[in-house]
Amino acid sequence: MKLLALLGLITLLSSSGVISTDSEIRLPEKTYLTKNVIVLVIDGPRYSETFGDTSYQYIPHLANDLAPQGVLFTNFRNNGKTNTNSGHAAITTGVYQNIKNNGTELPKYPSIFQYFLKEKKYPKEKAWIVASKGKLNILANARKKGWFNSFMPSDYCGPNGNGNEYSADERTWNVVLEKLEVDKPSMMLINLLEVDTRGHSNDWPNYLEAIKRTDDYAFRLWEYLQNNEYYKDNTTLIITNDHGRHLDGHKDGFKEHGDGCEGCRRMYMLAMGPDFKEGQVVSEACEQIDLSVTIAKLMNFSMPTSKGKVITPLFD
Ligand SMILES: [Zn+2]
Ligand SMILES: [Zn+2]
Numbered sequence: 001m002k003l004l005a006l007l008g009l010i011t012l013l014s015s016s017g018v019i020s021t022d023s024e025i026r027l028p029e030k031t032y033l034t035k036n037v038i039v040l041v042i043d044g045p046r047y048s049e050t051f052g053d054t055s056y057q058y059i060p061h062l063a064n065d066l067a068p069q070g071v072l073f074t075n076f077r078n079n080g081k082t083n084t085n086s087g088h089a090a091i092t093t094g095v096y097q098n099i100k101n102n103g104t105e106l107p108k109y110p111s112i113f114q115y116f117l118k119e120k121k122y123p124k125e126k127a128w129i130v131a132s133k134g135k136l137n138i139l140a141n142a143r144k145k146g147w148f149n150s151f152m153p154s155d156y157c158g159p160n161g162n163g164n165e166y167s168a169d170e171r172t173w174n175v176v177l178e179k180l181e182v183d184k185p186s187m188m189l190i191n192l193l194e195v196d197t198r199g200h201s202n203d204w205p206n207y208l209e210a211i212k213r214t215d216d217y218a219f220r221l222w223e224y225l226q227n228n229e230y231y232k233d234n235t236t237l238i239i240t241n242d243h244g245r246h247l248d249g250h251k252d253g254f255k256e257h258g259d260g261c262e263g264c265r266r267m268y269m270l271a272m273g274p275d276f277k278e279g280q281v282v283s284e285a286c287e288q289i290d291l292s293v294t295i296a297k298l299m300n301f302s303m304p305t306s307k308g309k310v311i312t313p314l315f316d
Contacts, residue, residue: 033274034298035234039189039291040221041088042214043133044196046245046254047266049211058211061219062239062270069222070237070272071280071314077287078243082257082264084196085138087242087288092139092189094292094306103135103163109305110142112292113153116187119301125183127153131191132172134158134165139189144305154183157191169194173217177224184230187299191242192217199245202255222272236273236298238291243267271314273298282313 049058051074056063078087080096085103090096092111099105113127120126129139137157142148156175159167169192176190194210201207218239225231245254247263257264269286272278275298289308296303297310 031300032298033234034236036186036188036231037236037238037273037295037299038187038221038225039091039295040218040237040239041091041189041191041242042195042211042218042239043084043191043193043242044199044245044257045211045214045241045267046247046263047268048247048263049208049254050241051268052266058208059215060212061215065219066222066239066272067270067281068279070270071277071282073269073271073282073286073311073313075283075285076240076267076269077265077285078241078267079265079287079289082243082259084133084242085135088136088139088189088191090288091240091242091291093142094289094303094308096289096307099138101135103138106138106141106143106148108143110144110147110151111139111153112295112303113140113187113189114142114147114151115296115303116299116301117153118151122186124152124154126185127187128179128183128185129153129155129157129189129191130172130176130179131155131157131189132167132169132193133191134163134167136191137163153187154179154185166193166197169213169217173220176221180224180228180231187295190221199254200256202252204254207254233274236271236275236295238269238271238295240269240288240291241267271311275316276314277316280313284313286311286313 080090081098083101085099085101089107093107093109095109134157137155140152140155158165198207198210225235244264245257290311292306293308294311
């Protein structure tokens with residue numbers, strides 16, 4: 001019996017040797033520790049009031065608590081239309097599209113949510129869009145043939161979750177927590193609106209206060225994930241913006257956005273997760289359309305219509 005067992009072991013070792021040679025030839029996809037990805041989009045702060053102000057007075061948590069745990073990109077760009085719906089769609093589809101900003105026009109191309117749900121054959125509860133702005137329910141769908149009304153994620157956009165009107169961020173935050181608890185999605189996009197709406201109201205003090213409040217939500221979200229048995233150590237959090245705002249002295253300054261000025265294009269992007277470096281600051285430019293393929297790589301699905309490229313400085 002002993003001899004037989006030894007022979008069996010030798011056979012096992014030699015066959016595993018064959019498998020390893022074979023797999024070297026096939027170059028298998030790297031598997032990542034990330035099992036869930038959450039994208040938090042803080043709507044419309046200008047870079048000069050976030051990481052561009054090196055006192056970090058309006059983003060104390062992002063700068064002091066979160067950035068040391070991840071990779072901060074200080075020249076993250078919206079190189080398309082710098083409006084809310086186009087900016088968010090660039091993030092989710094990986095294509096710059098000039099989409100009507102009132103919620104009546106769907107992105108042409110399918111999103112990370114649709115590709116993910118289709119390829120993994122997951123139910124719609126595995127991917128969520130929770131947005132303060134009702135009009136962002138367009139992110140759940142696509143016009144492209146074969147994708148319209150297909151493989152759509154769940155969404156709760158606006159105060160009643162039906163795609164109408166704007167919600168207070170606190171209400172959105174409560175919906176986020178509820179969905180994370182109940183559905184345990186593997187992919188989620190969150191939109192918080194207050195920075196943008198205070199900006200459009202030309203209310204400088206409250207615009208700055210709103211940046212602080214969203215900084216607090218970002219921190220609470222990361223704390224929640226790290227203290228949650230299901231999400232800790234296997235969840236990537238990406239925090240960024242849909243667009244900036246005009247530079248001072250250009251058109252209406254911080255009150256508006258939507259053109260190609262440096263204030264509208266430049267943003268930050270902070271990414272934390274088990275597969276990323278920690279405490280790195282990257283000043284080379286990368287852009288919104290790059291996020292979709294980066295998320296697809298992390299989560300091991302394909303995103304063939306994305307025009308972005310994988311953000312390699314993130315990875316260990
Ligand atoms: Zn916006
Ligand atoms: Zn501008």
